[in-house]
Amino acid sequence: MLATIPLFSAGHELDTSPEAFGFVRSSADLIDQPAELERRLEEDGYLYIPGFFDPALIHAARTSITDRLAAEGSLDPASLAIEAVSNPHKAFSYRGDLARHNAAVERVVYGPELLGFYANLFGEPVRHFDHTWFRAVSRGQGTTPHCDIVYMGRGTHQLLTCWIPYGDIPLEMGGLMLLEDSHRKSERLKNYLEVDVDAYCENRPKEVEKVVTKGGWSHPGFLSKNPATLRAKLGGRWLTAPDYKIGDFVTFGMTLVHGGLDNQTDRFRFSSDTRYQRASQPIDERWVGENPPANTLAGKRGRVC
Numbered sequence: 561m562l563a564t565i566p567l568f569s570a571g572h573e574l575d576t577s578p579e580a581f582g583f584v585r586s587s588a589d590l591i592d593q594p595a596e597l598e599r600r601l602e603e604d605g606y607l608y609i610p611g612f613f614d615p616a617l618i619h620a621a622r623t624s625i626t627d628r629l630a631a632e633g634s635l636d637p638a639s640l641a642i643e644a645v646s647n648p649h650k651a652f653s654y655r656g657d658l659a660r661h662n663a664a665v666e667r668v669v670y671g672p673e674l675l676g677f678y679a680n681l682f683g684e685p686v687r688h689f690d691h692t693w694f695r696a697v698s699r700g701q702g703t704t705p706h707c708d709i710v711y712m713g714r715g716t717h718q719l720l721t722c723w724i725p726y727g728d729i730p731l732e733m734g735g736l737m738l739l740e741d742s743h744r745k746s747e748r749l750k751n752y753l754e755v756d757v758d759a760y761c762e763n764r765p766k767e768v769e770k771v772v773t774k775g776g777w778s779h780p781g782f783l784s785k786n787p788a789t790l791r792a793k794l795g796g797r798w799l800t801a802p803d804y805k806i807g808d809f810v811t812f813g814m815t816l817v818h819g820g821l822d823n824q825t826d827r828f829r830f831s832s833d834t835r836y837q838r839a840s841q842p843i844d845e846r847w848v849g850e851n852p853p854a855n856t857l858a859g860k861r862g863r864v865c
């Protein structure tokens with residue numbers, strides 16, 4: 561049996577039979593062969609590179625995060641901060657602020673190792689988005705299935721996400737899951753893949769109110785609230801690692817469907833997701849600069865529909 565415990569995502573139990581669930585394949589053996597890596601990325605839709613980072617770098621970043629969470633009272637004071645046992649009264653999922661002005665996290669996500677990996681893979685100079693997404697996921701929380709393009713599709717679409725765990729993540733703690741072969745299903749997902757969550761129709765007063773007045777999104781961003789029925793409909797298996805470890809990363813493209821398993825433990829699951837592209841290609845301006853506009857008003861784009 562692949563999973564020895566029931567697994568959930570967005571509160572729905574996943575079918576963990578071999579037809580519906582599996583594990584990611586490692587491409588660590590191809591690390592010095594960019595042409596092979598590129599071929600694998602095209603074939604699988606992702607690259608899983610276990611043991612890439614010096615564990616000391618990831619440990620330092622984890623410590624910077626647990627120090628901040630301890631200082632704000634989000635950890636259980638009866639445990640060591642580094643264990644990241646959560647204060648049961650605190651529930652989080654997305655905590656981008658934890659990566660702001662955080663040199664230890666920046667050292668990992670924008671350091672020479674990872675930028676070197678992407679320069680090798682793209683075969684030319686690279687640049688990264690300046691916004692760093694960071695998650696501190698507590699019990700019962702996960703991430704609904706989506707494709708990243710709907711959040712960051714205004715520049716090149718040859719953009720890669722890098723997902724990095726900051727601590728070992730056993731299955732019961734959650735972690736990234738990818739829908740096998742979904743990068744080949746763009747035709748079926750066409751309507752969804754054309755979404756831009758910050759775009760709105762100027763001639764629809766309700767949308768103007770939601771997006772401009774209230775600063776929200778015109779579309780919720782997720783593809784489905786139910787990863788189990790989504791998989792049954794689209795086909796492929798939900799893939800994850802049996803045990804993400806400190807030092808691992810996973811990279812994937814803008815049209816691969818992915819999400820996060822629910823955390824079933826009392827400890828936080830930490831991960832960052834950051835973006836890399838060829839420096840020569842256009843970039844989505846929402847995610848560039850010292851203080852990127854992100855999804856604020858400056859990033860909203862109206863059109864007549």
Ligand SMILES: O=C(O)CCC(=O)C(=O)O
Pocket residue numbers: 695702703708721722723735736818819820821831832833
């Ligand atoms: O970590 C998660 O739960 C989701 C990650 C994600 O959506 C991403 O890496 O783009």
Ligand SMILES: [Fe+2]
Pocket residue numbers: 706707708818833
């Ligand atoms: Fe994502």
